[in-house]
Amino acid sequence: MHHDEFSTALRTLIDDSLANGCPPAVLVQELRSVAQQLEQEQRRGQESEQYPWPMIAPGRGASPGWTAGPAKRVTIDDHSQYHPPPECVSDLSDIGSDDIVVTPAFAPWMWDEMVHPTGLLIYDEAQLTGVGAVGAREYGIPTVIGCPEVSSRIATGDALALNGTTGEVFRLMLQQQREEMPQYD
Numbered sequence: 001m002h003h004d005e006f007s008t009a010l011r012t013l014i015d016d017s018l019a020n021g022c023p024p025a026v027l028v029q030e031l032r033s034v035a036q037q038l039e040q041e042q043r044r045g046q047e048s049e050q051y052p053w054p055m056i057a058p059g060r061g062a063s064p065g066w067t068a069g070p071a072k073r074v075t076i077d078d079h080s081q082y083h084p085p086p087e088c089v090s091d092l093s094d095i096g097s098d099d100i101v102v103t104p105a106f107a108p109w110m111w112d113e114m115v116h117p118t119g120l121l122i123y124d125e126a127q128l129t130g131v132g133a134v135g136a137r138e139y140g141i142p143t144v145i146g147c148p149e150v151s152s153r154i155a156t157g158d159a160l161a162l163n164g165t166t167g168e169v170f171r172l173m174l175q176q177q178r179e180e181m182p183q184y185d
Helices: 004-020 026-043 084-094 131-139 148-154 174-180
Strands: 055-058 061-062 064-073 100-103 119-122 143-145 159-163 168-171
Touching: 004 026, 026 064, 026 159, 055 148, 061 119, 061 131, 064 119, 064 143, 119 131, 143 159, 168 174
Parallel strands: 064 100, 100 119, 119 143
Antiparallel strands: 055 168, 061 143, 064 159, 159 168
């Protein structure tokens, strides 16, 4: 399928699903199907820069694979690396297996506090040997690291597509949202 056709099909799927009151879990399953198709196309040699979705920021691929789902922001600070603060544990307990966790850093205790998400975006940490990256590879969770500019561009609930192989993060949008989106340099 050509990328323009694929983009149109994706927009139609999201628009129709939302217009018909599609439950979020069903829409997430459809987005996962889209992510699998993207991965298959990439394996056939298609370049990701041809995708029509806006790329939020380039990062570094830390655990391979494509995934798609809603963003769930989790904030931890330097003091949280070894002792989980109650508000962070609460945020982690709200994570579902369909979510893409967006966090500035990843602490070892976080794996114990959450359901394994569909993807990870660790924007301030850029080490392939970090706890988040290593754990993600072990669990087969597509992960992007090292793109601090996304901290102000992603909110909880944003629909994302993440390429853990190339380190690209895309925003999946309805056509109306796409037209209204501010342009970043």
